[in-house]
Amino acid sequence: DSGVTQTPKHLITATGQRVTLRCSPRSGDLSVYWYQQSLDQGLQFLIQYYNGEERAKGNILERFSAQQFPDLHSELNLSSLELGDSALYFCASSVGGMDTDTQYFGPGTRLTVL
Amino acid sequence: GQQVMQIPQYQHVQEGEDFTTYCNSSTTLSNIQWYKQRPGGHPVFLIQLVKSGEVKKQKRLTFQFGEAKKNSSLHITATQTTDVGTYFCAGRAEYGNKLVFGAGTILRVKS
Numbered sequence: 001d002s003g004v005t006q007t008p009k010h011l012i013t014a015t016g017q018r019v020t021l022r023c024s025p026r027s028g029d030l031s032v033y034w035y036q037q038s039l040d041q042g043l044q045f046l047i048q049y050y051n052g053e054e055r056a057k058g059n060i061l062e063r064f065s066a067q068q069f070p071d072l073h074s075e076l077n078l079s080s081l082e083l084g085d086s087a088l089y090f091c092a093s094s095v096g097g098m099d100t101d102t103q104y105f106g107p108g109t110r111l112t113v114l
Numbered sequence: 115g116q117q118v119m120q121i122p123q124y125q126h127v128q129e130g131e132d133f134t135t136y137c138n139s140s141t142t143l144s145n146i147q148w149y150k151q152r153p154g155g156h157p158v159f160l161i162q163l164v165k166s167g168e169v170k171k172q173k174r175l176t177f178q179f180g181e182a183k184k185n186s187s188l189h190i191t192a193t194q195t196t197d198v199g200t201y202f203c204a205g206r207a208e209y210g211n212k213l214v215f216g217a218g219t220i221l222r223v224k225s
Contacts, residue, residue, distance in 0.1 A: 002156070033213075043157065043202060043215040056211040090156060102147070103213070105156040 003027065004106035006091050012112045018079040021109045025072055025093030031055065032074040033094070033103060034066055038087035049074055050097035081113045116141045116207045120216030128224050133190040135219035137203035144208045146179055146186045151218070152199040160188075183208075193223050 003026035013019055025032050034046040036059075045058035049068035060066075063081075068074045078085060088108045094101035117140040127133050137146065145164045149157040161170055163179035163186060170177045176189045186203055200218040207214075 002158070035215075042217040043204075045212050045214065048212070058212050092157075102159045102162065104159065105149075107156050 002104040002106060004091060004093050004104050006089075006106040006109050008109060009107065010110050010112075012114065013081060014114055015081055015083060017081050017113075018077065019081065019111065021076040021078070021089055021091075021111075023074045023076070023091030023093075023106060025074070025091075026104055029093035029095050029104070030072065031094045031097050031101065032068055032072070033092040034060075034074070034076050035090040035092065035105075036087045037090060037108075038084075043090075046076070048097075055097050078111070083113050086111055086113045116205075116210060116214050118203060118205050118214045118216040120203055120219055122219055123217065124220045124222075126222040126224065127193050129195060130192050133193050133197070133221055135188050135201050135203075135221075137186045137188075137205070137216050139184045139205050139207075139214075141184070141207045141210075143183050143205040144210075146183075146203055146205045147213070148177060148186075148188055149202045149204060149215075150199050151202065155199075157202060190221075193221070195223050195225050197221060198223050 048056040092103040
């Protein structure tokens, strides 16, 4: 158990819909990262927040957005969902925002878009 | 943009055989991390290498960072069935701010 929690575990929805994925980092960790893992794309970095501020941006679509709240939990919002958005979405956290920080991954949310 | 290539994509070995996965970056890296993901699980941090030419060992696992800090390898000696999973390398460019993951190497071990 990494100490990072993600809800829900599974999510099934239809194309065009909007969903919100939630992540609670390990106690004391200030950074939260979001990743998308699909069969054909591997593990893709989406975005990083550090202490409430966006720190780094990866291959995140405009239909996706994220935020980190004052209590440091984070939400990833996915809108206008397409079939290709079906994937495992992982959240990870680290102590700080340094590039040498170890990232601890949560169990993931499996999103299925029908 | 920065790319991290990992080979092989897949390897199936007999228990007791050795296994190596290689990671190559298109740019010089400030550091490289290795993760293991068991089937149905989430990536778990194994190790981080920072210095040029660095070699680190964890029991049967040996990690190397190239002299030019553009490549890395993970070698497992005498594989066991508990080694099955996908091994990912992840590197951050020297002046970059995001961690880029390789596609991973899937390891299967026959007992």
